[in-house]
Amino acid sequence: MNLYIETENGITKNHPACEDNLLQVFGSIPAHWEPFTRIERPALGVYQVLESPQAVYTKVNGVWTDVWSIREMITEEKTVVQQAVRDAFNNREYATNWSAWVLDEATCKMVPPIPRPAQIEDVLVAWCGADNNWKEVPSRPEGEYKFNFFAWDWVAL
DSSP states (O other): OOEEEEEETTEEEEEEEEHHHHHHHHSSOOTTEEEEEOOOOOOOOTTEEESOSSOEEEEETTEEEEEOOEEEOOHHHHHHHHHHHHHHHHTSTTGGGGTTOEEETTTTEEEOSSOOOOOBTTBOEEEETTTTEEEEOOOOOSSSEEEETTTTEEEEO
């Protein structure tokens, strides 16, 4: 789908329009409508901030396009984000089971001190804080049960 944007004195007006719509209305693309390339909103890195929820229309190499303004977080912002991840992790039920886990600052995710072992068939493993290691989870009984990480067993609800 080809897009064009209306311009006046080198400045964009309104928003881009589809080429087909312009052809239906005008019969051809008017000279004051210039090519436009849509750039989707970018995915942000864990420590990046989108300066504005709206792109700015900018002419790049002779074609109008969306330009998104992204900046890296400053140290104070990173610290706030990291603390929020730690707080959410530590406020879960049975949080002490995972007390050995630490924040990987590169990914801003909590990680175990020992990597999770490769999945083996239908064997379910979970982190056992008492052993500070991965451990096989007993089979879940039929009915309404919840796993108790301290008892390392299923408890009826």
